[in-house]
Amino acid sequence: MMKRSAQIGLLVMGTLAATSAAGYFSHNHDQACQTQAANNPQGQPPQDCRRSVWHGSGSGSSGYHSFYSGSSSAQRGGFGGFASHIAHAFSGS
């Protein structure tokens, strides 16, 4: 009794090639990051734009709770702060 189809894995490979860490994030996310960084009123963007533009850029005690609102009315940086307090900085289990 087969527990799964032997063909399915191949579907993944083709699409993952365009969406893997080396593909999607180094292009799409960094592009968005650079665009936002250009409008960041809190100073220079970090050198590694794969990190959030706002990591460590705030003037508050943690850097995460000094929200950047940019040109819109949305505040940002209000999630992700707890991870910075965890030594493992790892969200999985």
Next chain:
Amino acid sequence: MQRIACAERSDWRELADKVGFVFHSNDDAPYWDESAYYAFTLEEIERDLEAPTGELDGMCRELVARAVGDEKILRRLAIPEAYWNWLAASWKRGDASLYGRFDFRYDGNGPAKLLEYNADTPTAVFETAVFQWLWLEDAIKRLIVPKKADQYNSLHESLIEGWRTIGAGRRLHLAGTIDNPEDRGTLAYLEDCARQAGLEIRVLAMADIGRTREGRFVDLENAPIELMFKLYPWEWMMRDAFGASLPGAPTQFVEPPWKAVLANKGILPLLWEMFPRHPNLLPAYFDDDPAAATLGGSYVKKPLYSREGANVELIVSGETLDADSGPYGAEGYVRQAIAPLPQFAGNYAVLGSWIAAGKPCGLSVREDASPITKNTSRFLPHAIVG
């Protein structure tokens, strides 16, 4: 169940990189380890792992149904009161769950014993669903495993089915700590599955999530986040600065808020209380429960909230035999009876049994030199050979 030493494919690192499995090694040590594989019989898989996984999922759902209506339980789990009604509403609406992973102690003899349930942010999903399957196909071709070898693994198909049920045709935002290579890889894989299920995808960092004056969550382009997968624990979100806006926001989350109940190690004593002596459960108690004394001086102490073995202590005859450091424990602990992990060629093995779209559907095996499974524990493939 056997551990069978075998030849590594000389090109496995290149193959891994090619499919986006970039976190296959920890510093200089491999995370993916194909110098051996675990062999199971079909009976072991179906009777001892697949069926109990389905049964435990049902038991966990019974527990949630009870917990969301019982302040005493929610308080015991250290879930902040501000979120109680929100969790209950999420459960009553039937917000869909995508996946979870039960970790078992199992050696091929006797019932599998639940060590913990990774209900909220289970990882190792890509290597389970895809890379170990690709290994099997290749291992059959290269005569590393028997020609008729199979694998307990329909996780990939189940994830696509799950996404299709949750939101085919809808826009999905996937968020996480994307500067972590493993989390980034996990998100990329789940993005892939969701695309195949017909969802429109956007990916962003947790810190990039915006909150409007009206308390709605938006992405970097200020588009509303209506359906969001978060590879970020509920207990962290609740304690983050935007946490207070969660209950009022019109966002559907995956995993759903009610999974915050099951992501808590406090479910171990609660399940034992609801289903005493169940063959797949180990005796467990809250640390401050007088009944915990029945475990004597030997038990495993686990924080209510903990990830990847952090702050877990193995206590034997009152002495700490092994412990992993970490930042957890402020909310309290549980004690669980010791079920020593089986050793194969000097390695402690723990099994991860996956459920996705409501169906038990896959298996992962992790090994460590220590009896506590950690983030660095190696992943070995498995095969059904009998």
